Amino acid sequence: MTTTNINSPSETDSSTEQSQSEKPVRRSRRRKTAHLKMVPSSKDQRESLRLKCQAIADTLDRNLPPSKDELEALCRQLLIDEGEPEGYLGWIMVVLSSCFWEEQIKSTPHSRRLFLLPHCLKHAEGCPADYDEFGLACKTCGACSIADFRASAEELGYKVLVAEGSPIVLKIIVSGHVDAIVGVACLNVLEKAIDKIMLAGIPCMAVPLLSSDCRNTSVDEDWVEQMVRVPFEDSKQETRSYIHLLRESSKLFEREHLERLVPRIRGGKSLAEANGQGVGALDPIAATEAIAYDFLSAGGKHSRPFITLAVYDAVSGGEATLSHGNEVVADYPDAIRRAAMSIETFHKASLVHDDIEDNDQFRYGAETLHIKYGIPTGINVGDYLVGMGYRLVSRDRQELGAETAADILDYLAESHQRLAEGQGAELIWRDSKNRTLKPIDALKIYALKTAPAFEAAFYSGIRLAGPAEPYLKPVRAFARNLGVAFQILNDLKDWEKDDDNKRLVGGDLLGGRPTVLLALALENLKDEQRTELLDLVNGRSDLSSEQKVLRTRALYYEAGVFAKAYQLVDKHQQKAEQVADEIQPDELRRLMYYLVDTVLDHSAEVKPTIDIQHLSFNEVLPIVSIGQSS
Ligand code: SF4
Known part of the structure; x- marks a missing residue:
């Protein structure tokens, strides 16, 4: 589909209107506030x-x-x-x-x-x-x-x-x-x-x-x-906003819109319409579709479809961020909406499979699919969603243009493979008998696990608007650095007390995830402590789970891991921002900065000042039930 006057990085006139947000700016780094x-x-x-x-x-x-x-x-x-x-x-x-x-x-x-x-x-x-x-x-x-x-x-x-x-x-x-x-x-x-x-x-x-x-x-x-009492004045004050795009991406998976945009092939009832009799009351041929549709509309932040729609808008002139953006978005062809939905559908498929691999119990406030329907059905619904993700693009090849559809599908397929490689590396590490890890290997896994989804969402938005070639390199670099920084921040949050979300402190350690924190500790500890940490990680310790978490956290502090990890976040954030500083058009640069600011939430920080080795378990270890992610 070519709706556009795309400005490639080299083509754009840099003399466009300059204002406080249009000039490339260096961002401030994370700091205590x-x-x-x-x-x-x-x-x-x-x-x-x-x-x-x-x-x-x-x-x-x-x-x-x-x-x-x-x-x-x-x-x-x-x-x-x-x-x-x-x-x-x-x-x-x-x-x-x-x-x-x-x-x-x-x-x-x-x-x-x-x-x-x-x-x-x-x-x-x-x-x-x-x-x-x-x-x-x-x-x-x-x-x-x-x-x-x-x-x-x-x-x-x-x-x-x-x-x-x-x-x-x-x-x-x-x-x-x-x-x-x-x-x-x-x-x-x-x-x-x-x-x-x-x-x-x-x-x-x-x-x-x-x-x-x-x-x-x-x-x-x-x-x-x-x-x-600020009065209402019917003025035309217009400040750019992502609200129309956020609303559209959130709407895509609401039941009513989902059914309209992607009518059921089997035409069966939804699980809600089965009057509480469960999936067994449905036509068996329609049951997989029913579970998949239910799961698609169950929840999530919908950040991936937002990226696709916002990137599409940014390289098409940025009209959807103006006050009449609701009308602009309403005029988008459904093929654009379905392409944005495709990325989220792949993400949902990966959640179903991840929940099985990690044996997670809850997702979106309900039992995970494999807990509810059994592992074989869970795997199968995940597979169904993978197929659905591809079809959401391929079915519109006429409207999108065969070349555009093929390019997007190719990028999706490549991203899918990289994601599976990253997940595979993590699983193989988790299930190995003698786990050790270097920071570079942890970062490679992160780049494979987190970046492809950002990247595919970005690429789809650009390709839907026009030729993507000039953007390939910067988008890949931006997504990789944003994804890696995001993942390291996630690792750090795993060690925070979080009463609100009932998160398990040290969950990554107990779940056997190969984190960069662990790799940094192994690299920086003295021999004796490194051996102790390896024993903890490899199950050669008699300590209880709580004691393991406590001791590991103490070793992490000793190795200066938290400060080093924050430095890595800053480094990758800077690299992502360097890409943003050089990209054109301005709308795309603004969007990149918006994503950096919102994806990399630095507001919470592990406090390295407590001498936890001298506190009791209860003082430092809020062990609570595991929360849910989306
Ligand atoms: S004290 Fe409670 S009930 Fe009374 S006015 Fe305040 S909020 Fe309302």
């Missing part, structure tokens, strides 16, 4: 700084959301100019960002805004409210300001939620119920959650809490009232 979350103590000081932020926001190009780095540079300069401490940086970035987005909030009707409040504002000792699926169900007892804020906002037509500003917020936005967010949150939450919302170009204003104590907190109440 705890000391940057001070709140100015006096109200006068806060008011004065807010006025300065407003003045700066008025000078910014409002067509493009500022990146985090740009915001940070502006705020650092402001603090220097005003002689204020660096510690206010996090606070002032939220204030400046809110000033920037106020114009866009104005163009959103109140009824399309979500007002988000933190439950820590409640009166902790006497609050009679309970929690339901939407957060805290305030009983308006009057003991805290939540009830008043809520009443003011609801009177104007806002949807109000008293909950932590986390994935639920993005979910509500992506599902299409609201178009903008105003909220109150502590700087920790704002850094982790709302930051992602801002990066996606979703209009968002926030008033930071005056403390991050999580209990009986307070806020500048007049600022909150002003924020809620």
Whole structure:
């Protein structure tokens, strides 16, 4: 399909409109931010700084959301100019960002805004409210300001939620119920959650809490009232946003859209329509299809179809990121949608097979397919999904053009093989009797396991828009470095305490995964400790699982593994950003930076300062049940 005026890297005119986000910029590296979350103590000081932020926001190009780095540079300069401490940086970035987005909030009707409040504002000792699926169900007892804020906002037509500003917020936005967010949150939450919302170009204003104590907190109440009362003006303020593309990619696998875009071949009932009688009540020939369709619409973040659609848009002019992007996306041919679905379908197939290989019990809040239907059926449904992934492209070869379809299929097939090689290397290592590992080998496995999916999603988007040749090398380098950095961050998160997601600390070690952390430890430990670690990894130790995890973690600290791994993340992130800096068109570069910022979530960090060897198991080892990934 050639819908496009694709600009190859060498063809693009670099003299196009320049603004704060269009110039290649070096990104800041991961760093600790705890000391940057001070709140100015006096109200006068806060008011004065807010006025300065407003003045700066008025000078910014409002067509493009500022990146985090740009915001940070502006705020650092402001603090220097005003002689204020660096510690206010996090606070002032939220204030400046809110000033920037106020114009866009104005163009959103109140009824399309979500007002988000933190439950820590409640009166902790006497609050009679309970929690339901939407957060805290305030009983308006009057003991805290939540009830008043809520009443003011609801009177104007806002949807109000008293909950932590986390994935639920993005979910509500992506599902299409609201178009903008105003909220109150502590700087920790704002850094982790709302930051992602801002990066996606979703209009968002926030008033930071005056403390991050999580209990009986307070806020500048007049600022909150002003924020809620930002009027609706039918203006045409337009700031680029990925929201239309995020919504479209999330919609693809909703039951109704899935059935329309890919009608069932066997035409059987869905499992829901089998009235709870299970798969046995279905026509046996239609049963595999029914399980597969159910699994496809069961959940997931849909980041791969988003990449395909967003890349397609970026190299086709970037119209879908403008305010009328919903109309642009609605006009996409279904063949484009199905190609985007293809990548996700392969991913789902790999999840089914991975769950069998790792004997995982749960996926998307339900039993994994092999637990529910048995291993043979699980394998078979995975195979069905592989076939379906290819057909999602091949069936549209007329509309896409035979050459385009063949190129995409070839890339998918190659990616599929590389993925299987990476997974195979991991499984063979896991099942070997004498496991040892070098960092280079771990990184090779990562490059094979994680990068091909990013790469295939990117390639498909580019090829759907036109010739892909000029992009092959940069896209491969970008995907490889992004994928490797992502995987190392995942390894690091495996050692974090995570009460929210009930994740098992040290799960990779106990599950026998060949991680770069292990490889770095083996490379850096002294002989005696290396032998001890190899004994732990190879099952030659009498320690319990908890003790193994504890001892391994101590050895990792001793070898400086966590700091070294973060250096590797930084290195691969820099390489991905170098590719982004040189790519054209600007829309594609912006998308690459967006992906770097959202995929590589640096907000959490393993704290290397605790002397865990001298703490008890209970103090350092939160062993909880295994969470789910998507
Ligand atoms: S006003 Fe609502 S949230 Fe605040 S203490 Fe009363 S019931 Fe709880």
